[in-house]
């Protein structure tokens with residue numbers, strides 16, 4: 001048996017890495033592709049979940065960050081900067097500290113999940129809470145990188161998308177072919193773009209003849225691509241994708257056209273419903289934004305737009321432990337309070353509804 005070596009080493013021949021590139025890795029990638037019989041039964045399709053919460057910092061960002069930080073090191077960078085709704089900052093902080101350089105991160109004040117904030121602090125980032133939204137943070141990060149000696153590691157940095165395309169390679173390797181559809185959450189639309197690129201490269205090298213239809217989903221209160229215009233004050237409980245002016249908008253529009261894809265909007269109520277289905281029926285715990293692809297599949301399926309037997313991969317992008325509070329609320333909005341019992345076996349058995357064996 002051998003240990004997975006991280007995406008830069010596993011896919012060295014398909015990425016822009018050379019002997020001169022220091023490989024900064026925490027072992028990212030190689031994440032499980034999990035069959036989801038509960039979702040197959042609901043839709044009549046063959047549904048698989050690509051569980052990106054299993055990456056070292058708990059999100060898909062690590063695939064792009066290993067590449068971005070390694071290339072920054074190759075360029076002699078001493079400091080990196082990013083704007084983030086939380087996951088990019090957690091990832092940048094971990095990879096920068098592993099490389100021995102500084103990460104400065106700009107996050108919207110009070111708008112990122114506690115787990116992600118904790119990660120950035122724990123990994124020694126210079127964390128600044130900006131009195132604005134994510135789009136404001138990204139504007140400042142771009143300004144700083146243009147005018148000061150600091151390297152930008154948001155997905156406007158092409159190295160990020162390059163690293164993230166490896167997830168599509170893994171899917172083709174496991175399935176032996178590309179799926180018919182690939183569903184992803186959309187914020188900046190970097191990951192949507194990355195999967196499309198990865199699958200396109202698989203077609204180009206003859207590993208598959210199929211280019212999956214790329215289906216991306218934004219939260220209804222934060223759906224600029226669906227609406228066709230910027231959203232000034234994006235709003236959704238899915239804080240990871242609360243973005244009004246996506247950085248990779250143009251690339252994503254091209255990827256949609258090329259793949260006969262789709263962008264849809266999903267309400268927060270439907271996101272939380274999908275979050276419950278993933279947790280309670282599939283056994284996969286994700287943060288709210290990550291459930292939106294499942295909500296999107298259910299919506300498309302109910303509209304009769306998913307052919308029976310189609311192979312579907314849904315990427316769930318971030319781990320549930322980053323933002324766990326949503327599990328403790330029921331569909332009608334009341335709090336879940338676990339039952340308290342005395343230290344008494346008979347009493348516990350009775351509360352559990354167990355009869356004597």
Ligand code: F0G
Pocket residue numbers: 059061083084085086087088089155185186187188189190191192240241287289290317318
């Ligand atoms: N899912 C999660 C959990 C995310 O954190 C993000 C983006 C996305 C989906 C959307 O991916 O931006 O490539 O379309 N999070 C960024 C961040 C914005 O700062 O962590 P995208």
